[in-house]
Amino acid sequence: MSMARTGSLPPREHGAGIGTWISDVLWRHPAVLIVLLLLPPALWLGIIYLGSLFALLVQSFFSIDHFTGLIRYEFTLDTYAQLFRPSNFDIILRTVTMAICVSLASAAISFPIAYFAARYARGAWRAVFYLGIMMPLWSSYLVKIYAWKLILAKEGILTWALQGLHLEWLLDAFLALPVIGGNSLSVSTTGTFIVFVYVWLPFMVLPIQAALERVPTSMLEASGDLGARPGQTFRHVLLPLALPGVIAGSIFTFSLTLGDYIIPQIIGTSRLFIGQAVYQHQGIAGNIPLAAAFAVVPILIMGVYLWIAKRMGAFDAL
């Protein structure tokens, strides 16, 4: 290597181009970079998205003039009051009940899958379970609904299987039940329920699996060391630690069910859900205020739900 040079230090040879000039400015004023980086997304999300959300919220405080069908732009709580009419309130109740049932069923089905994947799957099986959950998660929403339309159809595979087992009387008896029955499974509330569970299932598996994976084996061993049988360890140690994961997953299943309008339309009865109410009111009817009011309901419910979930530690499981 050469000897150190004497004399004054010349600045490094640098291409004195616009790139270097801009770099110099950014070095002198680092805050400029942050502002530049954030400006486009902030404009986009802030103005377009948040702005339109705000516009929606504002609309719910307006009302529709019954005679002209036009929107009256004055502040009123009448539109919200309309939500409490029996026909409207029914819709809200129905949707929330469905959301609760769907969340419970999803949790029940997901738990074994998540539990197995977290604690027993090794090597190649890990990949199998991983892809086995990822692919349904990302595969097409409509295709999934369509698949169930095929299965639940009167002439479809489910009926065929039941006929083969000579159990079709069971199905008929079930369909004769009020509220949850119908002409065929594919136009019944039960059908809606099945499809909701099916479509949101992957959203529930992942957080539960993540929560279970975070439980150190040493904790379970300690429980056994202190005299607990496997069943007791499961109930007193594992389950409470998995609970935040279940709640995190339920945030998805609950929220997605509250707002969905497509599944009840394709596989459901003529009894409406909140999402459908929103869709219909802002459509031909042009009753934007009522549609907005309906849309605010899931936001409020989810706000409360999220607050409770945060208190129970679900956010750490996300």
Next chain:
Amino acid sequence: MSAVTFDHVSRHFGAVKAVDGVNLDIAEGEFFAMLGPSGSGKTTCLRLIAGFERPTAGNIRIFGDPVQNLPPYKRNVNTVFQDYALFPHLNVIDNVAYGLMIAGQGKRQRHAAAEEALELVRLSGYGTRKPSELSGGQRQRVALARALVNKPRVLLLDEPLGALDLRLREQMQEELKSLQRQLRITFVFVTHDQGEALSMADRVAVFDHGQIIQTGTPEDIYFRPEVPFVADFVGSSNVLPEALVARLTGESRPASIRPERLKLAAEGALRARVTGLSFLGLATRVSLEAGDTRLTCLLPQDAARPAEGEEVALVWEPGDLHMMKAGA
């Protein structure tokens, strides 16, 4: 010629004064150490030289030229980072040749220079490997080569040996020292390990709370600490409070004396009681109490060992007791 000059340099982060009125003068070709505990400002000073921070006040000059407004990529200074900062997506030779590539050198030319640099740090033949395939010590050498290949006027090293195990650390200390002597580049390195600073550096600056407390050769710092903080931080030392020193010498200033310079005797001006003994192999450490003051004495292997609880007298050569600044 002064390589690096700090003239009343300060760097404030809001209310926090990371560097507070520091004056520094690093000579060309020197191996200079900046020593101090975490948060003392030594790393910030290093970053000010490199250009990653800009001073809130004061002037910085590198070889006479003011550099406050010069970004890092325009300074003829290179840094070896604490975490080595090797580019994971490039192999070793491309890492080392990065600076030359940016400067526009052709591939053959810069690869040849990079090979030379790798030879200098004794890593020839590792060119095609990726950083993830290297051990900690090897990565450090690559970082060193990557800095040196650009022929900087000043090389900055940020706690370079912190992540290495003891064996490797001692080996690298020697290598760095011989490298610096061979290349005659000014080395400035930051460390919290006083042993490292003492063994490698030509001069040491001791930092505390953003200020330089004392600058000097390793011997200066060790035998003649000016304030108790330096005495405490650099090697273990006995600090005698002002009152005690006044009784012994008449001057009302604190003083320090190294444990190995304190000797036991039957008669002496300072009486103390033995409170503990530790066998260290090379020596025996004796803990003593003289009134309220705790002292340590290092006895050589063949010296007679006192019993615990025994009353002894302490003596020393007059030059071994070093007076420090009053009111420190």
Next chain:
Amino acid sequence: MHSDRAPLSLKIAAAAGLLFMHVPILLIFAYAFTTEEKSFAWPPPGLTLKWFEVTWNRPDVWAALQLSLKVAAISTGMALVLGAFCAAAVSRSRFFGRETISLMVILPIALPGVVTGIALRSAFSIADVPFSTWTIVLGHATFCVVVVYNNAVARFRRTSGSLIEASMDLGANSFQTLRHVIMPNIATALLVGGMLAFALSFDEVIVTTFTAGQQQTLPIWMLEELVRPRERPVTNVVAMVVVLVTLLPILGAYYLTRGTDQVAGQGK
């Protein structure tokens, strides 16, 4: 981890659950080959390939597919830029609005789609913007940003900040650093985010029905077919194709991130 074996009941339950998630889709593949034209009869009376040809000749299917691909491409492009910018800003320095930015980016995907849909629609009507490809893109890009953002932020967080300083120390200005150091390190994360965003946009229907006006993306076409079927077998074929097409980005993203601790796809 546990060294004892799983109880049989658990194995059965897990396997049953997994099958439940997959079998319905596989059924569609079977239906794509059936000769039955008018209904969803099972078992299929016969097997044929003719529906593939019929679908190939349907102009509305091609138009919808083209629109979907176009929208997905543009939305992904915009999401990549916006998401990368946001991720870079949030992970590079602490500033007071960090948490707010993260929340704002996540909001479009956290709120029910119907809310986003109707909000955008009323915004368009207030601003008097006519429905077009661009209104669809606007909707898609808004929630595709979060997919890119999640992947990019995770990668930025793992990239040591000293890499950028090292690059500058060695003589590179900001743009050279961007080109030689930053981009190569986040390229895979952006690629993965882009692929997932593409899949998300291609499949999107909940928000798109509000922002599309008269145009039909492929999912909207399929929705029409579900509500008012024209030729059921054609729908079956299209469904099968859609499953296969969306499979590719997911598998690709998985392979690209396999072996790292941030495996792709968990950001949905």
